[in-house]
Amino acid sequence: MxxxxxxxxxxxxxxxxxxxxxxxxxxxxxxxxxxxxxxxxxxxxxxxxxxxxxxxxxxxxxxxxxxxxxxxxxxxxxxxxxxxxxxxxxxxxxxxxxxxxxxxxxxxxxxxxxxxxxxxxxxxxxxxxxxxxxxxxxxxxxxxxxxxxxxxxxxxxxxxxxxxxxxxxxxxxxVNLEEHPPMPYPKEDTVRFVSVMRIMKDKGIEELLEAARRIHEKHPETVFELLGAYEEETQARYEPMIEDLQSKGIMRYYGYRDDMPEFYRHCQAVIHPSYHEGMSNVLQEAAATARPVIASDINGCREIFENGVSGLAFLPKNADSLTETIERFLLLAPEERAEMGRQARAYVEAHFxxxxxxxxxxxxxxxxxxxxxx
Structure with missing residues (x-):
């Protein structure tokens, strides 16, 4: 038996x-x-x-x-x-x-x-x-x-x-490296940033929305794509804020999705503003697809990338720091961003x-x- x-x-x-x-x-x-x-x-x-x-x-x-x-x-x-x-x-x-x-x-x-x-x-x-x-x-x-x-x-x-x-x-x-293979880096003029999270304060939604508003004002070629379900107790607070950014062309909200690699395919970087993590699955999968990551400088995120090499870190719970870090990323040449993505893939292959x-x-x-x- x-x-x-x-x-x-x-x-x-x-x-x-x-x-x-x-x-x-x-x-x-x-x-x-x-x-x-x-x-x-x-x-x-x-x-x-x-x-x-x-x-x-x-x-x-x-x-x-x-x-x-x-x-x-x-x-x-x-x-x-x-x-x-x-x-x-x-x-x-x-x-x-x-x-x-x-x-x-x-x-x-x-x-x-x-x-x-x-x-x-x-x-x-x-x-x-x-x-x-x-x-x-x-x-x-x-x-x-x-x-x-x-x-x-x-x-x-x-x-x-x-x-x-x-x-x-x-x-x-x-991360399953076969299910999440490296993808060619996009060459579109629109700069897409993807975030995958439960819509709640501790995932950094407030800092993300504020940074998206500021960045799009200076860089209208940017779009922030948001994936994830609302938490029942905070939906009334965050849904109007997200809908406002959608109406202005700053953000696209897709709700819960199970086809995240398709979003990674067309984005230039993945933003993860969480306050705390065990070890972020989002960052592991994003890096596996050869996408640079922009993430909170916390345990559970910082282990997954090399700051300045395969991603950029910012202070958690800080919309100013997130905004400044996105600005730094936008100053990089397209080939520098692509190289950062290649380094991200190599790092998770070795460690995750x-x-x-x-x-x-x-x-x-x-x-x-x-x-x-x-």
Whole structure:
């Protein structure tokens, strides 16, 4: 009988887009792979890979004790049904409640910190609650994966990790270099900048909109293209601002899209003004397509490019700095921009090949399951 591995996450699209190679590698290793995520339209794609899927009801945001309690009970029942050899968890609620369920059932598990998230980035009662829950959820983990050193240091400083807990820093989710090949640099007169983000304050939307307004006023040949869904609680604030820029020809808003490479193909650079990241998938994919990146000088962004060589960094939460940095980019000759894109591709090839990340998971999982057998 095949041993099974259970993967817990909060997003079917995120799991498919950034971790399908992990799922496929597990199956190639001979494991029966079970996946527990909410269904937002990608579950069928995950099934077609060969995984057994368990649709999961989960409130991604918010801390409703009743709903979160039901999620914990769902995970406990799932563990009793599947009897996995090990569990792999991603994102906050699967990490916490999946971790607690595994610890109670004495099932080995690996935790992935894919970023701290808005709640943990800001001091307050909710941060203290999440920290307490993380201490509980990760206390029995066989290993905790981090995407950057700063997130690891934060969790250590908050006491979320026991001294004996193994940790490993990996290159985020990595990028599939075959699915995101280098593209010829565009020669159009219109200078297109692309940003891909959830429309929320902590992703830097306010700084982006202000910089776009200023830049277009001085450089009418520029267009800012924005991809990503609104957050329900802030749509009323940001939708009118974006529509105003659209009406003036400054910005084009496309909503959520799953064909981002087509936008990268026609752009001169990708702008990412985030306040905090685990390890930005947007920047990894953009750089893989040989596009320069203009990004916040923060952990989770700065590791993905060489400032002045394959991209340009600016101060986070600072519209002036972003505007000045875009101005610097526009002063570059077209060939200099193209060379910056070529360097971006070379850098991610060397440091962010997704195959390296997959190997790290397989090595750690194999050691964990092997130790459990002994």
């Amino acid at each position: 095949k041993q099974s591995v259970l993967v817990l996450g909060n997003s079917d699209s995120g799991l498919y887009d950034f971790r399908k190679e992990v799922l496929m590698a597990l199956m190639q290793e001979g494991y029966e792979v079970h996946v527990s995520v909410p269904d937002t339209g990608y579950l069928e794609k995950i099934k077609k890979l060969g995984c057994i899927c368990h649709e999961t009801v989960m409130e991604r945001r918010g801390m409703n004790p009743l709903k979160d309690g039901k999620l914990l009970l769902f995970y406990r029942k799932l563990l009793k049904t599947i009897h996995p050899a090990a569990v792999l968890t991603y994102t906050i609620k699967p990490n916490i409640y999946g971790g607690v369920a595994c610890r109670l059932a004495k099932v080995p598990y690996l935790v992935n910190i894919t970023g701290l998230g808005t709640t943990l980035e800001h001091d307050g009662p909710l941060q203290k609650l999440i920290v307490l829950l993380y201490r509980t959820g990760m206390s029995g983990a066989g290993c905790v994966f981090f995407q950057n050193e700063q997130n690891l240091a934060f969790m250590r400083q908050k006491g979320c990790l026991k001294k004996r807990t193994k940790t490993r820093v990996i290159s985020g989710s990595g 090949d997704r195959r390296q990340v997959v190997t790290a998971y397989l090595e750690t999982l194999g050691s964990l399951i092997g130790a459990t057998r002994c």
